[in-house]
Amino acid sequence: xxxIILLLLALLLCTACSQTPAIPEEPxxxxxxxxxEQAPAFPETEDHILLTLEAPLADGRTLMLxxxxxxxxxxxWGVREVRVYDGQxxxxxxxxxxxxxxxxxxxxxxxxxxxxYTTCWRPEETMKVLDLNFDGNTDFGLFGWSPNNAIPxxxxxxxxxxxxxxxxxxxxxxxxxxxxxxSWYKVEGGILYQEDYYRPDEEGxxxxxxxxxxxxxxxxxxxxxxxxxxxxxxxxxxxIRPRPAGLDEDKLVLIRREIPVYEVHADxxxxxxxxxxxxxxxxxxxxxxxxxxxxxxxxxxxPGSAGRRPESWPxxxx
Numbered sequence: 001x002x003x004i005i006l007l008l009l010a011l012l013l014c015t016a017c018s019q020t021p022a023i024p025e026e027p028x029x030x031x032x033x034x035x036x037e038q039a040p041a042f043p044e045t046e047d048h049i050l051l052t053l054e055a056p057l058a059d060g061r062t063l064m065l066x067x068x069x070x071x072x073x074x075x076x077w078g079v080r081e082v083r084v085y086d087g088q089x090x091x092x093x094x095x096x097x098x099x100x101x102x103x104x105x106x107x108x109x110x111x112x113x114x115x116x117y118t119t120c121w122r123p124e125e126t127m128k129v130l131d132l133n134f135d136g137n138t139d140f141g142l143f144g145w146s147p148n149n150a151i152p153x154x155x156x157x158x159x160x161x162x163x164x165x166x167x168x169x170x171x172x173x174x175x176x177x178x179x180x181x182x183s184w185y186k187v188e189g190g191i192l193y194q195e196d197y198y199r200p201d202e203e204g205x206x207x208x209x210x211x212x213x214x215x216x217x218x219x220x221x222x223x224x225x226x227x228x229x230x231x232x233x234x235x236x237x238x239x240i241r242p243r244p245a246g247l248d249e250d251k252l253v254l255i256r257r258e259i260p261v262y263e264v265h266a267d268x269x270x271x272x273x274x275x276x277x278x279x280x281x282x283x284x285x286x287x288x289x290x291x292x293x294x295x296x297x298x299x300x301x302x303p304g305s306a307g308r309r310p311e312s313w314p315x316x317x318x
Contacts, residue, residue, distance in 0.1 A: 045070055045071055046070055047068055047069060047070045047080060048068070048069075048070065049066050049067070049068055050067045050068070050069050050070075050077060050079060050123040050126050050127075051066075051067040051123060051124060051126050051127050052064060052065065052066050052067070053065045053067075053127060053128075053129050053140070054129075054138075055084075055129055055138035055140065055158075056138050057136070057137050057138065057158065058135060058136030058137050061086060063084055063085060063086055063091070063138070064084075064085040064086075065082055065083070065084055065085075065127065065129070065140055066082065066083040066085065067079045067082055067126050067127040067142070068080055068081045068082065068083055069081075069096075069117055069118070069126065070117075072117050072119065075121060076119045076120060076121060076146070077120050077121075077122065077123045077126060078096075078116075078117025078118050078119055078120065078126075079096050079117065079118045079120070079126050079127065079142050079143075080095070080096055080097075080116055080117050081093050081094060081095050081096065082094040082096075082127065082140065082142070082156075082163075084162070084163060091162065092162045092163060094156055094163050094165075096116070096117060096118050096142055096154065097115045097116055098165050099142070099144075099154035099156075099165050099168065100114070100115045100116075100118070100144075100154070101115050102165070102168075103144070103152075103154070103168050118142050118143055118144055118145070118154070119143075119144070119145045119146060120143035120146070121146060125143055126142065126143050127140060127141065127142055127143070128140065128141050128143075128153070129141075130172070130174055131174065132155055132157055132166065132172075132174070132181060132200075132206070133157060133181075133200035133204040133205070133206065134174075134176065134179055134200060135158075135200070135204050137157075137158040137160075138158065139155060139156060139157045139158055139163075139166070140155070140156055140163070141153030141154060141155040141156070141169075141172070142154045144168060148189075149170065149185055149186055150170040150171035150184055150185040150186070151170060151171060152168050152169065152170045153168070153169060153170075153172065154168050155167055155168070155169060155172075157204060159204070166205070166206070166242075167206065167241065167242035168242065169181075169183040169242055170183050170184065170185040171183060171184040171185060179199055179200075180197050180198065180199055180209065181197070181198045181199075181206060182195050182196065182197050182198075183195065183196045183198070183242070190216065191215065191216050191217050192213060192214070192215050192216070192217070193213070193214045193227075194211060194212070194213050194214075195211070195212045195213075196208055196210075196211050196212075196242070197209050197210050197211070197212070198242065205241070206241065206242055207239050207240060207241060208234055208240040208241070208242075208248075209233070209234075210231055210232065210233050211231070211232040211233070211252060212229065212230070212231055212232075213229070213230040213231075213232065214226065214227040214228070214229055214230075215227050215228045215230060216228075218259060218261075220261045220262055220263065221259065221260065221261060221262075222260040222261055222262045222272055222292075223260075224260075224294075225260035225272075225274075225292070226260065228257060228258065228259035228260070229257070229258045229259075230254055230256065230257045231254070231255055231256040231257075232252040232253065232254050232255070233252065233253060233255055234248075234251055234252060234253075235251055235252065235253050238251045240252075253279070254279065254284060255278065255279040256276070256277065256278050256279070257275075257276075257277040257278075257284065258274065258275070258276055258277075259274070259275045259277070260272070260273075260274055260275075260292065261273050261274075261275055271291065272291065272292040272293070272294065273289050273290060273291055273292055274288075274289070274290050274292050275288070275289045276288040276289075
């Protein structure tokens with residue numbers, strides 16, 4: 001019996017020895033792309049780089065502009081500062097607060113942190129670059145806020161050594177062929193739209209050269225051809241810098257008005273005219289009144305939503 005038990009123990013030991021212990025397999029290596037996809041995203045509520053743009057200068061250098069900010073609420077992103085790099089060297093840090101405090105100078109009405117960030121609906125639109133004064137240096141603007149109007153940008157200009165806050169302008173277009181910068185906005189929706197034209201002075205600062213207004217508040221206005229077009233210029237010797245609409249009304253003078261009108265006659269027929277009024281001898285006087293004949297194929301209805309006035313309206317004065 002004792003021999004049988006010893007034999008069974010020997011068989012069990014041999015069976016155990018013949019089984020190779022299992023070696024745990026190592027997990028497969030992750031590729032860099034897989035790791036990046038699985039890595040947690042940078043918290044949008046913390047400041048980080050929202051946008052990077054190049055800024056070529058007239059001296060041949062190209063600066064890098066980094067818009068640094070965060071998501072400030074469910075629908076908006078804001079820039080707190082712009083870091084200006086020349087290669088690896090940080091040249092300057094521009095704070096949005098500088099412009100916001102000037103634009104929204106309402107004392108203690110607004111919360112203190114309101115002045116720290118701009119407001120924009122998409123990170124990729126928080127900043128843009130352009131040459132605002134035609135000196136060959138790249139200037140930049142920060143999307144200011146989202147009004148029921150043309151978008152305002154806070155603009156900084158390169159002064160040869162660093163960026164300096166210049167102005168706040170809406171819906172800017174640069175016109176190199178005329179050396180002008182235009183800014184379009186509505187003053188009163190459906191009634192008055194305005195476009196300001198600026199030029200740089202010898203120091204590169206913008207000044208107003210004229211203001212074009214499109215008005216829809218005249219009697220007998222033939223609105224199918226657009227509004228009355230007015231040209232206003234600064235009074236002699238007056239220099240006007242970019243400022244909010246209406247602040248310099250008393251410093252401007254109306255020099256020209258073109259107005260499309262209609263007349264209803266006793267027999268209910270309608271005639272159309274284009275009146276030109278010009279400043280003569282210190283007074284606005286009508287200098288021409290030409291009949292206008294509609295071409296049905298070219299009839300243009302007033303657009304339902306406001307925008308820049310087209311370069312030319314279909315018109316054929318008789």
